[in-house]
Amino acid sequence: MNVEELILKGAQMIKESQKILVFSGAGLSTESGIPDFRSPGGIWDKYDPSEFYFQRIISDEKAREAYWKMSSEYWGVMRDARPNKAHLAIKTIEDAGKLLAIVTQNIDHLHHKAGNSPEKIIEIHGTAFSVSCLNCGKRYDREEIEKRIRDGVKVPYCDVCSGILKPDTISFGQAMPQDKMELAFKYASECDLCIVLGSSLVVYPAASIPSHAVQCGSRLIIINRTSTPLDPDADLVIHESVSKALDRMVEPIG
Ligand SMILES: [Zn+2]
Structure with a gap:
């Protein structure tokens, strides 16, 4: 199938679903100008992540100073970023009464800025x-x-x-928030469609959430520029810009 046909198939799947779980990662927000920490040229190319382990931040004043310097450097971009078409497409899914929840690895608040209900947004890596x-x-x-x-x-x-x-935000070496993870897995077990957006699904335990959804009988759509370990389990995989693909896929319900 070409991209056009894949998008039509995705639109049909969204139309047929009532309880959609969106799982979002860094690739959703790069189109809003937020750098992906882990990509080449990203934050962890410029800084050594081992300098920012949670244990160092809490035990060493110098490490805290370095942490705030790094963190503040990116704050302005984060604060001023605007939601892109993909964020707004997720808002359309909520307006159509089809959104169960958004589980996001992002710390950028863009789902909030797009107008999704705060109680539906689970920020498993915290917020900046x-x-x-x-x-x-x-x-x-x-x-x-x-x-x-x-x-x-x-x-x-x-x-x-x-x-x-x-x-x-959840730093390296810092425990994931137990309550949010439990909620995310609960939604994964309840959804009838899980849509992964802009996540390469390599960061655990976060990446196990869409995989849990599949195990519990949900269908799975993955939209990401590169392939992911979960591609073979998905009903639909689109290697394309998230905003381009999703914006078109919600047209029939918008
Ligand atoms: Zn205090």
């Missing part, structure tokens, strides 16, 4: 849009902390208890 005190749990708006850094603070600390502050 808030910062928490690792000691007392006080939560801060990210921009408020970034203002302090722009004013010259190298390592910000908690106003209440002077504890270590960290953006609410």
Whole structure:
């Protein structure tokens, strides 16, 4: 089948489904200008990820300074990014009453900005849009902390208890949020269609969510520029720009 026929098949599958689980990764947001951390030329080409392991961040002031420097460098892009056509297509799926949930590996808040209901968005790798005190749990708006850094603070600390502050993203070596993972697997077991968007499905345990959906009887669509380990299990695979393909696929329900 050519791409056109694959898109029509995908549109038909979306039309036939009532409980769609969207699983999104970095490839969904690159078209909104957000760099993929792991791709060539991405953040981990420029910085050594071992410098930013959770254990180092909590034990070493110098590591915290390096972490905030790296993290702040990308904050402006993240803060100002706008949802692209693929994010808006997911909003169309919700408006049609077909969205069970969005499980996202992204920390960029673009599903929120696209207008999807917050209670349907499960950010399994956390969010870059808030910062928490690792000691007392006080939560801060990210921009408020970034203002302090722009004013010259190298390592910000908690106003209440002077504890270590960290953006609410899951760092290397940091445990995945148990409650969110459980919820994601619950939705995977309930959906009748799982759509993977812009994820190469190599980061575990996140990648096991679509595979769980298939095991529980769901159909699977994968839209990603490159092949994934789950391609052989999918009912439909499109190696194409996510926004181009998905935008067309939701036309019949829009
Ligand atoms: Zn605190």
